Amino acid sequence: MILEKVAEALLAYAIPAASAMMLSWLTYTIRTSRKRQDALEEGVKCLLRDRIIQAHRYHVVEGHEVSAExxxxSEDMIASYKVLKGENGYIDRLAEEYKQSPIAGQH
Structure with a gap:
């Protein structure tokens, strides 16, 4: 009888304590994962922005021919950049200028 009451008391405290610990761990893991995901997305967005600027400079500013590939x-990079919430008027202007560049072999 006493042993049953001790077991009940332990369970009454242990289960909520374990649940709270698991919930805290899960919350921490989700927050850490989200921060990491945000950093990765921002890094990819920065790389895409850099490549769009380089392609524009090479093809539009310097006047090199643009191959179909x-x-x-570049169209794929611009689309991906926009999906990652790359709202940047400068990149939009570069993308529009790039889209108007003549493609090699299509004269």
């Missing part, structure tokens, strides 16, 4: 790749 380069054009498609």
């Amino acid at each position: 380069e054009y498609t790749s």
Whole structure:
């Protein structure tokens, strides 16, 4: 009888304590994961922005021909950049200028 009451008391405190610990751990893990995901997305967005600027400079500013593959790749980069919430008027202007560049072999 006493042993049962001790077991009940332990369970009455142990289960809520374990649940609270697990909930705290889960919350910490989700927050850490979210911060990491945000950093990765921001890094990819920065890399895409850099490549869009480089492609624009090379093809539009310096006047090098754009191959069909380069054009498609740039369109994909611009689309991905926008999905990552890359709202940047400067990049939008570069993208529009790039889209108007003549593609090699299509004269």
